[in-house]
Structure formats: structure tokens, C-alpha cells
Amino acid sequence: MERTDSPALLVLEDGRFFRGSSFGAAGETFGEAVFSTGMTGYQETLTDPSYRRQIVVATAPQIGNTGWNDEDDESRRIWVAGFAVRDASRVTSNWRANRGLDEALREQGIVGISDIDTRALTRHLRERGSMRAGLSTTELDPDKLLERVLQQPPMVGANLVEEVTVGEPVVVPAVGERTHTVAAIDLGIKEMTPELMAARGIEVHVLPATTTLAQIEALNVDGVFFSNGPGDPATADEAVALLTDVLDSGLPYFGICFGNQIFGRALGFGTYKLKYGHRGLNVPVRDHRTGRVAITAQNHGFAVDAPLDRPTATPWGDAIVSHVCLNDDVVEGLELLDADGRIRAFSVQYHPEAAAGPHDSAYLFDRFIEVMDAHRSTGENA
Numbered sequence: 001m002e003r004t005d006s007p008a009l010l011v012l013e014d015g016r017f018f019r020g021s022s023f024g025a026a027g028e029t030f031g032e033a034v035f036s037t038g039m040t041g042y043q044e045t046l047t048d049p050s051y052r053r054q055i056v057v058a059t060a061p062q063i064g065n066t067g068w069n070d071e072d073d074e075s076r077r078i079w080v081a082g083f084a085v086r087d088a089s090r091v092t093s094n095w096r097a098n099r100g101l102d103e104a105l106r107e108q109g110i111v112g113i114s115d116i117d118t119r120a121l122t123r124h125l126r127e128r129g130s131m132r133a134g135l136s137t138t139e140l141d142p143d144k145l146l147e148r149v150l151q152q153p154p155m156v157g158a159n160l161v162e163e164v165t166v167g168e169p170v171v172v173p174a175v176g177e178r179t180h181t182v183a184a185i186d187l188g189i190k191e192m193t194p195e196l197m198a199a200r201g202i203e204v205h206v207l208p209a210t211t212t213l214a215q216i217e218a219l220n221v222d223g224v225f226f227s228n229g230p231g232d233p234a235t236a237d238e239a240v241a242l243l244t245d246v247l248d249s250g251l252p253y254f255g256i257c258f259g260n261q262i263f264g265r266a267l268g269f270g271t272y273k274l275k276y277g278h279r280g281l282n283v284p285v286r287d288h289r290t291g292r293v294a295i296t297a298q299n300h301g302f303a304v305d306a307p308l309d310r311p312t313a314t315p316w317g318d319a320i321v322s323h324v325c326l327n328d329d330v331v332e333g334l335e336l337l338d339a340d341g342r343i344r345a346f347s348v349q350y351h352p353e354a355a356a357g358p359h360d361s362a363y364l365f366d367r368f369i370e371v372m373d374a375h376r377s378t379g380e381n382a
């Protein structure tokens with residue numbers, strides 16, 4: 001691979017290193033090296049708060065062709081700690097683009113590396129697992145950069161919610177007539193999520209992670225949602241405590257990704273770190289209720305440890321694993337059932353908001369509405 005005159009160096013915590021060219025901002029950065037197999041959607045990936053403190057390796061060999069636009073950001077900024085690609089496209093070609101990817105990275109101070117063998121790097125991470133890494137355009141001695149990598153905190157034990165959650169509540173109004181109101185706890189939410197709810201008549205109150213049940217109830221909501229987010233779910237005790245209160249209150253619940261892990265913990269399950277995680281846009285998942293397999297967008301490094309083959313008794317009723325990854329049997333969804341076997345709370349480990357990714361699972365937003373309607377009619381009959 002041809003390198004430019006401005007060199008960059010990527011060093012993994014086990015000492016393996018890759019020399020390439022500077023791409024995006026110059027400087028030095030550290031994070032967990034993870035690979036994502038999405039062929040498209042790098043703008044959504046880079047602006048997804050769940051990637052906080054991660055150096056993302058794109059397995060797609062050429063990145064940047066469609067540049068950067070003003071519409072596809074999933075949040076207010078780029079969150080990845082760094083970006084590693086094989087070939088950074090020198091040409092931007094898309095009618096919506098108003099700048100190149102390199103320029104967007106530089107504007108936001110995101111350090112990247114190009115012209116490295118991302119296939120070798122990905123195979124290494126698959127074999128050894130995701131691990132800490134350093135990426136630098138200023139320190140080109142692998143031993144010296146490695147010393148600094150080894151001083152960085154690992155992803156296990158990382159509590160990053162505070163770094164990404166909103167400071168103040170934000171209301172996303174329903175499109176057309178408002179039929180429902182939802183409190184969405186922002187653990188690192190992506191903009192597409194409230195938009196998809198709003199498009200279905202839901203007024204969404206995006207709330208800080210420090211919100212209490214009393215504050216949620218004061219909004220007279222029909223249901224509660226917990227978003228995706230960065231870090232180790234085993235550290236998110238406040239979120240687990242809040243969700244426990246929500247379940248005690250009887251309010252319907254829907255969670256995505258981190259929201260699935262928090263739900264798992266509230267139900268009494270543990271979480272654990274996957275070797276190299278699921279990050280991509282084509283992960284097959286089976287929904288036990290419909291029997292259908294959806295191709296899903298995923299971005300998670302941790303997973304819920306729950307039995308696939310039997311219900312688990314919880315203080316609120318039986319919990320079951322509702323969705324399973326067909327690649328490796330990892331838990332991809334949970335349901336809490338009432339005495340009649342109806343869903344009262346549920347979550348998925350993958351991304352029905354699909355930004356970027358396939359829209360196979362958008363039906364889960366409709367399912368949330370059905371669960372809220374069922375809860376409402378029970379309340380009216382009581």
C-alpha cells in the first residue's frame with residue numbers, strides 16, 4: 001500500500017503494530033480497537049455515541065467515497081476515539097456531501113490512519129479479541145506508544161454514560177397528531193431513535209441519565225425507553241436502579257442495545273464481554289414470536305447472560321430470551337411477560353433504528369405502541 005509523507009502508527013496492547021498514513025486530524029489517541037463490517041454508513045457509525053473511547057477499524061476496503069453531509073449525523077459530534085481504514089477515498093462523490101470525510105475528521109480533531117492492512121488487523125482482533133490500542137502521528141516508535149497504551153483504562157469497567165448523556169431534557173414532538181408520550185433515557189441515544197417514534201405519533205422526552213421515576217411520572221408518559229450507549233453495562237448501576245423503579249411502577253418499557261443490557265441486569269441476569277463483539281449491518285437474528293429472521297445492524301461488545309431455553313422467574317413475572325443471534329447464539333432480545341403471557345417490557349441488543357443498516361426490525365417500534373396501548377386499556381378497565 002502506497003503511503004503518503006505524513007506517517008501514522010497504530011499499536012495494539014499485545015505489541016502488534018501497523019504503520020500507515022495520517023488520515024483526518026494529526027495527534028495521538030487511545031481507545032479499544034474494534035472492527036465494524038458495515039460496507040456503508042461510516043458517517044452514522046462515527047457519530048454514534050456508543051463508540052465512545054473506541055478506535056473503529058473499517059473492514060470495507062475503501063472508505064469516504066460519499067464524503068460527509070449535514071443530514072446523517074446520529075448525534076451532535078463524532079464520538080469514535082480514532083478511525084482506521086485501508087484506502088481513504090481521495091474522491092468525494094455524492095450530491096448531499098458538502099465536505100470530505102478527511103475534512104470532517106480534521107474539523108472535529110479525530111485522529112485516523114489509512115493505508116494499513118485492515119484485513120490482517122481484523123483477523124488479529126478476531127483471534128485475540130478487541131483490545132486497547134494507540135494511534136499516533138507524533139509518536140512513531142512502537143515501543144514508546146505501547147507504553148502509553150498500557151496506561152489506558154480497559155473497556156471492562158468503563159462507565160461512560162455521563163460523558164454522552166444530554167444535560168437538559170429535549171422534546172421531540174410527534175409528527176402529526178400526538179397519540180403517545182414516552183420518556184427516553186439518554187445513555188448515548190442516536191437521533192434516529194426519537195425520530196422513528198415521533199413519526200408514529202409519539203412525543204418523545206429525551207431525558208438525562210440522572211432522571212428519577214418521579215420526574216418521569218410527572219410527564220404522564222405511556223412508556224419508558226432506554227437507549228443504546230457506550231461502556232460496560234456492569235458499571236451502569238444508576239440506570240439499573242432507575243429501570244427497577246420503572247418496572248415496579250408497571251410502566252411499559254422498550255430498550256435498545258445498552259437498554260437491553262440494563263434490562264437484563266434489572267431482571268437479575270449478568271453481562272459479559274464478547275471476544276470481539278458484533279459490529280456491522282448484516283447480523284442475522286431470530287425473533288421467537290414471529291419465527292422470522294431479520295438482518296440487523298449491530299454495535300455491541302458486551303452481552304446479556306440469560307438462558308435461551310427456559311423462562312426465568314423475576315419479581316415482575318417471567319422473563320424470556322426473545323431474540324437470538326444465528327451466528328453464535330448470543331442473546332439479542334428479552335421480554336418480560338405478564339401472567340397472561342403478554343409482553344409488558346422488552347428490549348433488543350441490536351438496532352431497529354437502523355442508522356445505518358437494514359430496516360427489517362422497524363416493527364419493534366410498532367410493538368412498543370401495542371404494549372403501551374395494552375397497558376393503557378388495562379388501566380382504563382381497572
Ligand SMILES: NC(=O)CC[C@H](N)C(=O)O
Nearest residue numbers: 050228229257258301302
Ligand atoms: N450500542 C450499544 O448500546 C453498545 C452497548 C455496550 N456499550 C456494548 O458495547 O455492548
